[in-house]
Amino acid sequence: MSLFQLFPMATILRSLHFLIILYVSNIPQAFAQNENQFIYNGFLQAKLHLDGSAKITSNGLLLLTNTVNISYPQLASSV
Secondary structure: OOHHHHOOHHHHHHHHHHHHHHHHHHHHHHHHHOOOOOOOOOOOOOOOOOOOOOEEOOOOOEEOOOOOOOOOOOOOOOO
């Protein structure tokens, strides 16, 4: 049996229409999830008091974190 024998053409087109709308509506969310940066180039002239690992880079960006990778010890299980 083919797909067209199991379901009428209107049902297939309605499902396809729904899937296309669902896919297109999720595209902005996919792009928004990758935007985890805030860029403002005016920090170089600002008189800021920085604490901890925060610093202003040479091109005026405010760096709030460092590049240290944190690793957590694994508990050894005795068998």
